[in-house]
Structure formats: C-alpha cells, structure tokens
Amino acid sequence: MLRQTLIRLSQQEQLRELATRNVVARSIARRFVAGETIDDALGAIRELNGRGMSATLDNLGENVSSEEEAREAAEAYCRIIRSINDNGVNCNASLKLTQFGLDLGEAVALDNMRRVMEAAAPHDTFVRIDMESSDYVDRTLSVFFDLWSTHKNVGVVLQSCLYRTAEDLERVIDAGARVRLVKGAYLEPASVAYQDKRDVDENFMRLTRTLLDRAAYPAIGTHDCALIDAAKEWTRERGIEQSRFEFQMLYGIRRDVQAQLVAEGYNLRVYVPFGTHWYPYMMRRMAERPANIFFVLENLAREVRSARS
Ligand code: FDA
Numbered sequence: 064m065l066r067q068t069l070i071r072l073s074q075q076e077q078l079r080e081l082a083t084r085n086v087v088a089r090s091i092a093r094r095f096v097a098g099e100t101i102d103d104a105l106g107a108i109r110e111l112n113g114r115g116m117s118a119t120l121d122n123l124g125e126n127v128s129s130e131e132e133a134r135e136a137a138e139a140y141c142r143i144i145r146s147i148n149d150n151g152v153n154c155n156a157s158l159k160l161t162q163f164g165l166d167l168g169e170a171v172a173l174d175n176m177r178r179v180m181e182a183a184a185p186h187d188t189f190v191r192i193d194m195e196s197s198d199y200v201d202r203t204l205s206v207f208f209d210l211w212s213t214h215k216n217v218g219v220v221l222q223s224c225l226y227r228t229a230e231d232l233e234r235v236i237d238a239g240a241r242v243r244l245v246k247g248a249y250l251e252p253a254s255v256a257y258q259d260k261r262d263v264d265e266n267f268m269r270l271t272r273t274l275l276d277r278a279a280y281p282a283i284g285t286h287d288c289a290l291i292d293a294a295k296e297w298t299r300e301r302g303i304e305q306s307r308f309e310f311q312m313l314y315g316i317r318r319d320v321q322a323q324l325v326a327e328g329y330n331l332r333v334y335v336p337f338g339t340h341w342y343p344y345m346m347r348r349m350a351e352r353p354a355n356i357f358f359v360l361e362n363l364a365r366e367v368r369s370a371r372s
Pocket of ligand 1: 222
C-alpha cells in the first residue's frame with residue numbers, strides 16, 4: 064500500500080516542483096544521488112573506482128514533453144560521454160528513452176539515441192537503455208533492436224516482475240546483446256506483472272540462471288543478498304568465471320554488500336545518478352524500502368529542531 068502511494072506520488076508534478084526547491088528534500092536526495100553537476104558525479108565515480116568498483120552514469124530525467132527538451136537531453140548525454148572519456152574514469156552511461164522523447168514518438172527517441180551512439184562510438188563507450196514502466200517495453204525494445212543493428216555498444220534492461228520477460232530475454236540473448244536484469248521499480252497491474260514479491264524473486268533467479276549460462280556479459284542488478292548468494296552458487300556449480308558477468312547496485316544502497324563483492328573478486332558496477340531532476344528517482348527508492356521514510360522523518364525533525372533553537 065505504502066509502495067503504491069509513494070510510486071503514485073513520484074509522478075506528481077506539483078510535488079516534484081515543491082520537493083526540488085525544498086532544502087530538506089534536497090539533502091535527503093543526496094543519499095541516493097551523487098549531486099547536481101557532472102563534476103559532483105565525476106567525484107563520486109573517482110571514489111568508487113578507487114575502491115575497485117566501476118560505474119554507470121545516469122543524468123536524471125524522464126518524460127520530456129517537447130522535441131526541444133528531448134534534443135537537449137541527447138546533447139547533454141553527448142557531453143557527458145565526452146567527459147567520461149576526457150577524465151579517464153571507469154564508467155559507462157545509462158539513460159531512459161522517455162528523456163529522449165519516447166512519449167513524442169519512437170522516431171524522436173531513435174533519432175536522439177543515434178546522436179548519443181555516434182558520440183559514444185569513437186571511445187566505444189557502452190550505453191545502457193534503462194527499462195521504464197510496462198507501457199514502454201515494446202517501444203523501448205523496438206528502439207533498442209534498431210540501434211543494435213548498427214551499434215554493438217548498446218545494451219538494455221529487463222524486469223523480472225513482468226510475465227513477458229522470459230520471452231524478451233530470449234530475443235536479446237539470441238541477438239548477442241547485453242542485458243541488465245532487475246526486479247522492476249514501477250507500479251504494474253496483475254494483467255502484466257507478478258504482484259507477489261516471492262514470484263518476482265523466483266522469476267529473477269530463473270532469468271539469472273539463463274543469463275549466466277547463455278548471455279554475453281550479463282549484469283545482475285539487485286541488492287537482494289539471497290539472490291546474490293544464489294547467483295554466486297550457480298556460477299560456482301557451473302564453473303562460470305567471475306570475469307563473465309557483473310553485479311550492479313545503486314549509488315548509496317547496501318555499500319557493505321558492494322564492498323564485500325569487490326573483496327571477493329566479483330565485478331561490481333555502481334549506478335550513479337546525478338542532476339536536478341532527482342524527484343521521481345528518489346521517490347522510487349523510497350518506495351522500495353519504506354524504512355527510508357523514517358530516515359526522511361528524522362531529517363525533517365532535525366530541521367524543525369534546528370529552526371526552533
Ligand atoms: P529488494 O527491493 O527486495 O531489496 C533487497 C534489499 O536491498 C532490501 O532488503 C534492502 O536491504 C536493500 N534495498 C533495496 N532497495 C533499497 C532502497 N531503495 N533503499 C535502501 N535499501 C534498499 N528498475 C527498473 O524498473 N528499470 C531499470 O532500468 C532499473 N535499473 C536499475 C539499475 C541498477 C543497477 C539497480 C540495482 C536497480 C535498477 N532498477 C531498475 C531498480 C530495481 O528494479 C529495483 O526496484 C531495486 O533494485 C530494488 O530491488 P532489489 O533487487 O534491490 O530487491
């Protein structure tokens with residue numbers, strides 16, 4: 064119930080505007096977001112690289128409403144890709160197609176993505192297309208496969224909460240492309256997605272096994288220790304080398320587990336979001352773990368106390 068409410072609130076425009084201007088909300092966002100500028104993000108990435116972790120950079124933003132905004136978002140990504148390479152950090156890029164105009168038409172998003180892929184080509188920077196809610200899956204895969212026919216440094220994300228994912232996974236594996244598997248962060252109806260967490264987790268494990276056995280350098284994107292342990296166990300049993308896959312986690316979440324995986328010799332990539340459009344991203348992180356609400360309340364209480372004193 065709380066999860067549903069928080070995900071619904073993540074889509075509220077007025078709340079977004081209020082939160083973005085609020086000092087407390089901004090300081091809370093800093094737990095999950097590396098900062099508002101590319102320099103903040105590069106600082107966070109250098110620190111992660113120093114601890115043996117690679118990164119994937121996300122310039123926060125989604126659901127733009129004009130072609131101009133979509134083009135600007137693509138140009139910003141071209142600059143980001145150049146910054147990644149000029150600064151020599153161990154990092155690739157993650158992005159959302161609605162930031163590049165998917166709501167305005169597949170052709171708009173594809174056109175903007177081509178620009179980004181051209182900027183990435185000289186450095187062979189890998190570009191991962193995040194997966195958004197189920198309404199976007201067909202269009203996202205269509206843009207992805209179109210790009211894949213000409214650019215082999217593009218990958219995609221699939222979500223274990225959706226019934227359709229086993230089939231989608233086969234298509235991506237057959238093409239030889241790279242997948243990041245996640246559980247799925249959006250509110251989905253029972254007509255398309257498992258509603259029980261146990262089913263989502265079981266499907267995650269089934270899909271993980273398929274990826275580890277047959278896919279090109281898959282990314283297992285979760286903080287769930289039971290699933291991480293099961294994946295490790297599977298690779299040990301099947302003799303799958305650590306170099307053939309990576310774990311991925313979000314910036315600021317389960318840093319203890321992140322460090323442990325690196326200490327054990329696994330490849331670990333941290334998803335580093337930055338930028339001013341952090342509100343929906345932060346709300347989805349709150350929805351994943353309602354205990355985060357207490358962290359927010361604590362911050363608010365501290366703010367009220369310091370305003371009184
Ligand atoms: P689960 O939610 O069961 O959490 C397992 C444990 O992790 C919790 O018990 C807690 O300890 C910790 N944890 C998880 N979330 C936390 C949080 N917000 N705050 C504090 N602790 C937390 N989704 C999507 O739909 N499209 C996408 O493209 C992506 N991309 C993506 C990239 C990467 C690298 C990751 C790790 C995740 C995504 N996601 C995503 C989000 C994903 O779908 C999912 O919502 C979150 O990863 C939370 O699910 P877990 O697998 O961590 O399990």
